[in-house]
Amino acid sequence: MSEARAAAPAGATSAVFSKSEMMIVAAARELAGQHVCFVGVGLPNIAVNLAQRTVAPDLELVYEAGVFGARPARLPLSIGDPTIVTGATAAVSMYELFSFYLQGGLVDVGFLGAAQIDRFGNINTTVIGPYDQPKVRLPGSGGACEIAINARQVFVIMRQSTRSFVERIDFRTSPGNLGGAEQAERIRREGGWLGRGPSVVITDLGIWHFGDDGEMRLDSLHPGATVDEIRATIGWEPRIAPSLATTPAPTAEELRLIRDELDPGGAYTQ
């Protein structure tokens, strides 16, 4: 897994960083002010640990395997690594985790990945092609659909490509803003959902937030990425903020924490 490191713009604090490092840093910064975060493996895992060391020192880490208040001493390689248990506040059954912590409304942010996402943040992680005779059988929901419905908000981390950012997803595993904000808000209200749905999508090229109509809008381009690249890696005509920002490059301290403490082997970031 090698990845070219992009040159940072002039004035940035560090010369080079990878696209994965930019995604991790962008996700960590979005966690400022959050308290309880439901963690996934891979990039989200590094992002929440980085946030805990920078913008959100009081962040409580919840792992679906049944851990609240994890303090992992090494980067957990799987979702159920023993390092998330040792030193945690609580190790609970999955019944308690899903019933009391998640469905009970205690989770502020849940991270999701996706094989396919549409403009309204609806997510497919189940199949490519028809369900009964899939072209590609994907992992399925796991906890994703209940996270999408019960976490107060959802952060999505994924790479952009025309195969993943699609006009129409093949299967809706986890609901986003459905067919638009008006419909989604009515259904959430009538259904008593605690979640407000997706709030941000962080990709290898930029940061998307969801507008008042429930459609994602590109608010920030990562250093080195272009709007042409955005258009070439998306299956619909994207909405782009008039005041499009450039994501500040990772700082030297953010990179030091990732490289020296969180992923010293570079398993996820290189």
Place this chain on the structure above:
Amino acid sequence: MSTSKVASMRDAVAGLVRDGDTVAIEGFTHLISFAAGHEIIRQRRRDLTLARMTPDLIYDQMIAGGVARKLIFSWLGNPGVGGLGAIRRRIETGQPARLEVEEYSHFGMVGRYTAGAANLPFFPIRSYFETDLPAANPLIREIESPYGDGKVFAVPPLRPDVTIVHAQRADAAGNTQVWGLLGCQKEAAFAADRVIVVVEELVDEAVIRADPNRTIIPGLIVDAVVVEPFGAHPSYVQGAYDRDNRFYLDWDAITRDEASLDAWLRDWVYDLDGRAAYVEKLGADRVAALRPSGTAPSGVVDYGEYR
């Protein structure tokens, strides 16, 4: 005074796992009984329905071994690595025979075991709204609250014929204690008709009675206790050995084609007569490298004496 339920893995599987059974080997990343799965392959059980939240490598191996006709699950993959080749081929190409699947979410599976354990007709959850999962699996059904305050989704009880769990320790009567990730083993065991407990260590009843809060499964519902150290490898046992992540990475190549899978099953399952031979084949160095890097003992609590 209860009689001993200690049995060999061979006898426990021969006596308690039958062709056509619904079998649940639970344990979320932690405490997965690979030793039992391998014995079921060796004894060539057929037409099983395999239930598990995360089929993991163990069901990929068992399905490659031809034991199953159906899979009940909520997340299908090799966590953080990739796919499960034997299962995917049987779903995507239908070869050699299409695998029947019944799919839920994690909370749906937990709810199913909970309903099974508690003798309830269904379990209600706030999930599945506005997704395609109920259409893919008609057993997931929307219901109206009897109190007039909205809709939820119901999942049906899951009552395995046999549940198999791995644990740190049990006594000879099957009173079983676990620490670390608890997964849904308690619910899956109480839901089952028969229960096999596989342990790292057999302990005296007094050890169990000294710490009753740590007991997740009482001997009351246990049919056999199998003592099988390292029986959860390549998954792990909190405090005893680490997850063998190298094995999970290596599996990605092994599971890509049937020939390499067959060769693996021959070398690591069919040609071995049990877990002790498997551990010997792994080698002392590999086993030693999986031991925890240090200790982290819990504090001692005082339950008090009350006469």
